[in-house]
Amino acid sequence: MRDIFNKTLQPSAQAVIASGLRPFYRPMATRDGETVVEGVPMVMAACNDYLGLAGDLRVIEAAAKALDLYGTSCSGSRSVCGTLPLHEELEARLADFLGCQAAMVTTTGFQANLSLSPLFGRGDVVFSDMANHASLVDATRLGWATRRLYRHSDMADLERQLAAADPDAAKVIVTDGLFSVEGDLCRLPELAALAQCYGARLVVDGAHDIGLLGARGRGVTEHFGLPEAVDLYTGTLSKCFGSIGGVVAGPADVITYLRCTARPFIFAASMPPAAVAAALAALHIIESEPERRTRVFRLAHQLAGQLRALGFDVGEAGTPIVPVHIGEAELCARLWKEVFDEGVFTQVVMAPAVPVGRATIRLSLQAVHTDDHLSRIIGAFDVAGRRLGLIPGPTAATVPPRRTEQSPEAGMRLR
């Protein structure tokens, strides 16, 4: 007789665990572009707090005030006892920020995307980019619509599939705004044109771009100068907003419909008071301090340029997500370890998050990174890359570990 517990991990996951490298699930404490991993201070280059607001004293103070006033939880669904006036204020502010009639906030960004599923009805067709975030994928799986996956940002493939679908069916294209592994943007102008041509709605998950892209931080629509291109946004409050939670924003009647039908919205305890207050304070900073966006993009361009000059393949995306393409998972894990030993914490992305053979180290820049942080990230890749023979230069034997050179006064402390 079979047992549901007799499942086995993919070989790649088994290999990572067996290797003892532990690139994942390390306990650490992170703040202001730095982290302490098991007692060792490091530069943090894998955190999605792009604007550095999770450690901003104004955001922390707003959260502390809400904690004091309202306690640690609403302990109930938005629909019952889980709506503070603060939740409504955040929804109104986010709708305004995104130029939408209405918005609803969810307890996580993952659940914001899952909350789309009531729109994906039987007979409808959802066209989904193959590189979309897991939560968008799961949203389409929770819906009842037919799913059509198109190759990542391949507009010809998308158009072929749109043309092949039942002309009478309701259609929707769903895409990440800024793709989280490669750091590339969706092709918004082409997507909008195809949506219009085939009568499809366009839904964009702005998890990584809302707050970060565009002069005022309004995301890919502002970046491309197409404020009307998107029919419905989703987003997260855990990245640029330095908090936790998600948002769905769009026409008022659609948001009302989702409030009454989206199970991950209705049947979940609401965003806790401190998280709502933190997001509100962050939104104020996002609106009032555009220099944070300028800085993180400048750092990202410097990093990409210098890694490219060293000989690494960092793609051409030009966003604060800088991928270092390696290919083979085991080699990628070794590079991760060498860079780790040089005092820089990065993220390995391997199958199943990306196709087998496309393993990547993903770097995330933050507005709170200093020029010194940037030098240390570049220095670590320089040494580690040469040691592994991935880039030209003196090889392992002549490149001593740099770890011991780090000085404790370099600012590696948490408050």
Add this chain to the structure above:
Amino acid sequence: MRDIFNKTLQPSAQAVIASGLRPFYRPMATRDGETVVEGVPMVMAACNDYLGLAGDLRVIEAAAKALDLYGTSCSGSRSVCGTLPLHEELEARLADFLGCQAAMVTTTGFQANLSLSPLFGRGDVVFSDMANHASLVDATRLGWATRRLYRHSDMADLERQLAAADPDAAKVIVTDGLFSVEGDLCRLPELAALAQCYGARLVVDGAHDIGLLGARGRGVTEHFGLPEAVDLYTGTLSKCFGSIGGVVAGPADVITYLRCTARPFIFAASMPPAAVAAALAALHIIESEPERRTRVFRLAHQLAGQLRALGFDVGEAGTPIVPVHIGEAELCARLWKEVFDEGVFTQVVMAPAVPVGRATIRLSLQAVHTDDHLSRIIGAFDVAGRRLGLIPGPTAATVPPRRTEQSPEAGMRLR
């Protein structure tokens, strides 16, 4: 051409909105068994913070300390930069508390249940109680296993379906521990016996019972004296733990498997520092102050007994969830409004959360409710029930509204 936005609400939802009664999504601020709804102080009888810990100063202080130390968010997945030592401490403490080898915490309770889906593989069969929480339902929908729904707590129906299934298939029974609408417990002894007889695993969602049931608060297994009956637990930290987040606890290898495969765990920003610290502080209180459980059960028995004596149908569950069965949705909404006008906030449960014609007002008791709160809840139902002719006694004409009798000094304030 059709449009995915052209969806319409169920007639019941439309009727509620059209009625203007607004039993749902009211902004309010709740603490210690009381709430302020649009400026009006009321008794809160619809909050799932059973032990009253979301407003406990020790829990708030622990959260404030974490906020100060670690900021408002980890801004990343548990697997990358989202694991604080605090997350691991909470997991170890919860595993120990539940008598399991290992536990993993998720960002919401909803996502704890969704994280089960990798266990529901192709060819497996999941047997699910029809009254299970929406998140368990969605977990089975995200999985690939065959789904078999059995009538609520109907062990004969479950056995019939177990017997009819492929004897070689891996099987799992999933059930709420304490069902959230009726307040009734799962039939754990029978479920465990059936699971053993048919070689099925038993998964229990302890969202409402962990922390509340059993002398030490360990939930339905402790209540029934069957510590070994459950193979895998899920639970939430937003109810008895006064925080936000969820937990999956069970054998170490199963938890490791889920850490590497469960998308709602891997691809979501982790529980924020303040929420982890709050849950840890709450766990300490859950373990050290059993008198909170005693008190909330005593209040619940008093409430159910007195409502029954007035003539209401409150079922026989005997837990801190006290349902007041009405039946017809519109009548239920009117009772909700009358009780609301008497200064007591309750929850209406209607289709689709329950079958059409089974509308209920759900009351939740808390250890922080005072005897005065209890009297006011009972008084409100007495007056409102007579006014609507639902219970015997003087009718509407002779029962004046009590609302103006409330004195501001009755303790209706938030800090």
